[in-house]
Amino acid sequence: MNKATRKAVIAGNWKMNMTPSQTTALIEEMKPLVASADCEVVLCVPFVDIAAAIEAAKGSNIKIGAENVHFKASGAFTGEISADMLKETGVEYVVVGHSERRQYFGETDQTVNLRSLAAIKAGLKPIICVGETLEQRELGYTETLLKYQTKMALTNVSAEELKNVVIAYEPVWAIGTGVTATADQADEGNGYVRAAIAEAYGADVAETVTIQYGGSMNAGNAAELVSKVNVDGGLIGGASLKAADFSVIVKAASEQK
Numbered sequence: 001m002n003k004a005t006r007k008a009v010i011a012g013n014w015k016m017n018m019t020p021s022q023t024t025a026l027i028e029e030m031k032p033l034v035a036s037a038d039c040e041v042v043l044c045v046p047f048v049d050i051a052a053a054i055e056a057a058k059g060s061n062i063k064i065g066a067e068n069v070h071f072k073a074s075g076a077f078t079g080e081i082s083a084d085m086l087k088e089t090g091v092e093y094v095v096v097g098h099s100e101r102r103q104y105f106g107e108t109d110q111t112v113n114l115r116s117l118a119a120i121k122a123g124l125k126p127i128i129c130v131g132e133t134l135e136q137r138e139l140g141y142t143e144t145l146l147k148y149q150t151k152m153a154l155t156n157v158s159a160e161e162l163k164n165v166v167i168a169y170e171p172v173w174a175i176g177t178g179v180t181a182t183a184d185q186a187d188e189g190n191g192y193v194r195a196a197i198a199e200a201y202g203a204d205v206a207e208t209v210t211i212q213y214g215g216s217m218n219a220g221n222a223a224e225l226v227s228k229v230n231v232d233g234g235l236i237g238g239a240s241l242k243a244a245d246f247s248v249i250v251k252a253a254s255e256q257k
């Protein structure tokens with residue numbers, strides 16, 4: 001398997017945006033625009049929007065995901081949502097370890113791993129985010145850090161389970177900043193992630209894993225980013241809130257196939 005045969009996934013991350021009624025309206029607008037996609041199209045939405053999103057996406061090629069999942073199955077964890085709860089809503093994907101959760105909500109490599117394991121066990125596909133800060137990049141730690149975060153996130157994940165895991169390389173300095181990594185930087189970062197997977201599981205397995213780039217990907221830069229050999233689609237924040245922009249990104253990934 002290689003770039004041509006790996007599954008490209010374009011996933012929107014709506015963050016803390018959109019009410020349920022806005023969710024319905026945006027997905028209705030998106031549906032015809034992405035209907036002929038030749039890649040996986042996913043929208044990861046706030047918990048309260050999931051029901052509306054699943055209803056609006058019914059019969060279309062849009063898959064719905066959540067933005068986080070707790071690692072415990074149930075219990076006294078006020079405000080948290082378990083993997084089984086998510087599974088029963090009908091979501092297929094869940095973002096795990098987004099840098100905003102690492103930065104503002106105390107997410108660690110260990111909890112990212114536990115959340116990923118909980119998602120996999122429930123039959124959800126985690127989109128696991130890894131990425132370096134600007135300071136880490138400038139100190140020359142990018143490769144070491146990406147490999148460490150990747151291996152930590154995948155601890156106790158089997159090669160078989162890895163088939164349902166997506167990794168998103170998201171340089172923290174590029175998220176929501178309008179500063180995009182160059183296509184070469186994205187390819188290099190994704191390459192480090194793939195190398196870490198190869199070290200842990202072997203090169204053949206690493207070649208099969210979908211690794212997205214995320215960080216200010218938009219309608220103008222998507223085609224160049226997704227053309228890179230290690231970039232299998234994208235995790236899209238701001239541009240996933242605009243149907244026209246998101247559909248251009250989906251088209252760019254589809255044309256890479």
Ligand code: PEP
Nearest residue numbers: 175176214215216237238
């Ligand atoms: C994200 O939220 O994962 C992201 C990449 O955001 P943005 O595209 O807005 O930089």
